[in-house]
Amino acid sequence: MAAADAKRGSIQGTKHDFTGAYNRTWPHAYFRAHLALDYVISDRAKPVFEGIFAKYRRVRKKTKLKIVDVGCSYGINAALLRTDLDLDDLYAAYLKSGGSLSGRQEIEHRAFFRDRGLRDDIQFIGVDPSFRAVKYAQSMGLLESGIPADLESRDLSVKERCALVESDIIISTGCVGYATERTFARVYDASATSRPWVVAFAMHPFSYDKIATALEGFGLETKLAAQFRQRQRRFSTRAERRAILKGMRKLGMEDHLERTTGYIYASCYISAPPGEADLRAHSGDPC
Numbered sequence: 336m337a338a339a340d341a342k343r344g345s346i347q348g349t350k351h352d353f354t355g356a357y358n359r360t361w362p363h364a365y366f367r368a369h370l371a372l373d374y375v376i377s378d379r380a381k382p383v384f385e386g387i388f389a390k391y392r393r394v395r396k397k398t399k400l401k402i403v404d405v406g407c408s409y410g411i412n413a414a415l416l417r418t419d420l421d422l423d424d425l426y427a428a429y430l431k432s433g434g435s436l437s438g439r440q441e442i443e444h445r446a447f448f449r450d451r452g453l454r455d456d457i458q459f460i461g462v463d464p465s466f467r468a469v470k471y472a473q474s475m476g477l478l479e480s481g482i483p484a485d486l487e488s489r490d491l492s493v494k495e496r497c498a499l500v501e502s503d504i505i506i507s508t509g510c511v512g513y514a515t516e517r518t519f520a521r522v523y524d525a526s527a528t529s530r531p532w533v534v535a536f537a538m539h540p541f542s543y544d545k546i547a548t549a550l551e552g553f554g555l556e557t558k559l560a561a562q563f564r565q566r567q568r569r570f571s572t573r574a575e576r577r578a579i580l581k582g583m584r585k586l587g588m589e590d591h592l593e594r595t596t597g598y599i600y601a602s603c604y605i606s607a608p609p610g611e612a613d614l615r616a617h618s619g620d621p622c
């Protein structure tokens with residue numbers, strides 16, 4: 336591990352590798368791999384996002400929202416936030432024998448989401464280098480448009496920038512670490528005229544400092560919303576547990592939940608123009 340990575344609490348190399356499931360034509364391998372480690376962050380994040388969307392609507396006096404999901408994968412946050420489904424519903428639909436999404440018929444998958452009454456007052460734009468996953472999410476009607484790009488290594492095209500204008504809120508679950516300040520700065524730069532808020536869950540021990548600094552450059556204030564810390568998933572191995580606890584210790588992160596529950600947690604960071612999100616630290620309700 337490079338010295339700079341060690342300083343930032345990097346766990347690359349020992350972190351469980353899900354990448355084989357990220358870019359498939361169908362999402363089944365993704366759901367199987369994530370259920371095996373009880374991956375729940377998108378489900379736990381749903382009520383937090385909903386509370387923040389409600390607050391944003393009041394502050395900005397808007398009803399229709401344009402949400403950018405960084406690391407959108409197969410459109411899971413969009414599916415959860417545009418329907419009454421929870422993540423267990425999706426795990427069962429995709430993985431149970433005879434489940435509504437267990438087959439591989441595009442028309443059936445599309446009908447499944449359509450029949451759940453996808454709300455259209457929240458529109459999603461997805462960013463993810465896993466182009467097959469983005470394509471699936473788009474063809475299911477979960478995303479309005481998709482940006483199948485690795486913004487760590489390249490700039491947005493003009494067409495991709497256009498897709499991001501007038502955004503309201505940029506969200507992310509399970510992606511900080513893959514996506515760094517480079518990606519967030521590029522996404523924000525393309526959407527900056529509408530001054531979107533950014534709400535991201537970062538798994539421990541990934542530091543959010545550099546992303547917060549990049550967003551500060553756009554005039555945003557970032558707060559750790561400690562009350563919204565959520566379970567991300569179980570530790571995969573004892574070696575991963577050791578590496579994550581070591582990384583957390585290095586960064587001075589509180590680790591009693593990781594030590595006692597067997598789960599890795601994710602911290603929630605909210606960035607907004609100063610004073611706008613008005614988060615009361617440690618209250619259960621941001622709104």
Ligand SMILES: C[S@@+](CC[C@H](N)C(=O)[O-])C[C@H]1O[C@@H](n2cnc3c(N)ncnc32)[C@H](O)[C@@H]1O
Pocket residue numbers: 353357376377405406407408409411412462463464465468484485486487507508509510513514518
């Ligand atoms: C653990 S999955 C999380 C997916 C989804 N947000 C969720 O919580 O269910 C991580 C996702 O990050 C994506 N990813 C990897 N590198 C990325 C990058 N440079 N920029 C954006 N997303 C990236 C992967 O393709 C994958 O879809």
